[in-house]
Structures are given as structure tokens and as C-alpha cells.
Amino acid sequence: MSRPDLRIAACLLALAPLFVAATQVQVVGLFPGAAVINVDGQRKLVKVGQTGPGGVQVISADSKGAVLRVDGVERSYGLSREYNPATSTDSPGSPAAPQKAQLSIARGNNGHYQVAGSIEGHPVQFLVDTGATSVAMNESQARRLGIDYRVKGLPMKASTASGTVNAWRVKFDRIKVGSLEVLGVEGAVIEGEAPVEVLLGMSFLNRVRWREEQGVLMLESKF
Structure with a gap:
């Protein structure tokens, strides 16, 4: 491998952690002034203005959705179901399993x-x-x-x-x-x-x- 190729490979290896370290965030419960958030598997009820797991801050929340600040970026989140790919039995083309309420x-x-x-x-x-x-x-x-x-x-x-x-x-x-x-x-x-x-x-x-x-x-x- 030439020196330019080595430099490119080194750059790619240095950048790789940036792609795998993205914070996984879900909103699994919504209340007036608070939200139940799941951050990389850690779940907590966090009130507006407070900071939860992974440094995720709840900016606003009501029964319709929440605004969270994740890694310094604010975005809106709706209520989502928790999903664990490690325990999922779904496969492409197979019928979706019925969702539990x-x-x-x-x-x-x-x-x-x-x-x-x-x-x-x-x-x-x-x-x-x-x-x-x-x-x-x-x-x-x-x-x-x-x-x-x-x-x-x-x-x-x-x-x-x-x-x-x-x-x-x-x-x-x-x-x-x-x-x-x-x-x-x-x-x-x-x-x-x-x-x-x-x-x-x-x-x-x-x-x-x-x-x-x-x-x-x-x-x-x-x-």
C-alpha cells in the first residue's frame, strides 16, 4: 500500500467512531411538561428544562410530542415504541408481529x-x-x-x-x-x-x- 493509501486509511479509521457514537434516542412516554425518554437503553422521566441520560435535555413536552436537545441539536420527537433489534424475530418479507398496547x-x-x-x-x-x-x-x-x-x-x-x-x-x-x-x-x-x-x-x-x-x-x- 502506498503512503497516500495509508494516509486515507488512517483518516477513515479516525472518522469511524464518529459514525457509531450517535446517540440513540426515543420518546416512550409523553405528559404535560415531561417526557419519558430512552437514551441508549437508559429510560427516565425527564421534566422540561432538565437533563436526562446521555445529556439529552427536554426543551418542551405535551401529549402530542416533545422537543429534545440531543448532542447540541434541537429536534421534535413523537411518541415511539421501543424496538430492540437483538430480540426481534422479524425478517425481511415476514409479516410484522402484532404490536402490544x-x-x-x-x-x-x-x-x-x-x-x-x-x-x-x-x-x-x-x-x-x-x-x-x-x-x-x-x-x-x-x-x-x-x-x-x-x-x-x-x-x-x-x-x-x-x-x-x-x-x-x-x-x-x-x-x-x-x-x-x-x-x-x-x-x-x-x-x-x-x-x-x-x-x-x-x-x-x-x-x-x-x-x-x-x-x-x-x-x-x-x-
């Missing part, structure tokens, strides 16, 4: 996870409660949703912070949170005005995959 819920300032959803197609504001056996609500909430719990429900007793109260065991045809929908969910209607919010309990959570990580509750359909 996912949802990320940021913990509120009160320390609780709250999320909008629906029961039987009616809008509901849920409070995620891993200590609740089932999806639970008070009588007023049940009447607003048109649930005929006294006729179709099974009388039972429920333990609450105020003691043991009358309740009715019911089954909801469908409950939806984000893009996750679960059919045939066990529920309870509690006599009186408690709970104040509809509890998204374990009868729903056991039907999906879920985990908590750095102030974010991540839900994913099992199928």
Missing part, C-alpha cells in the same frame, strides 16, 4: 398514579391502587355510569378505612385505559361516598403487565 403513567405531585380511561365506553378518571382487589367505585359513580348494581350485582361486604360496609360485586364488560382494553373485569360498587375516585385495582392490573420505574408506571398488554 403500552401506556406510561407519571406519578402525580400527590404521590399517586392517576389516569383517564373508560368503563363501558363512559369516561372515568382512575386512581391506580395496587392495594385494591378489584376496580371499585361508590354508588354515585356507578349510577352515573348506568351500572344496575343492585339488580345485577351480588351483595357482599367490603373492608374500607371506615370499616366494613355493604357492597355489590359486579362485572364490567370492558375497561379501557389509553390503548389498553380489558374485557370482563371484576368490580365492586361500595355503599356510600367512598372511594372518592374510581380505583383501578388488581382485577384490571393482573390482566396486563405492569411495573414501576423512577416515578413512572408502565402498563403493557399481555397479548
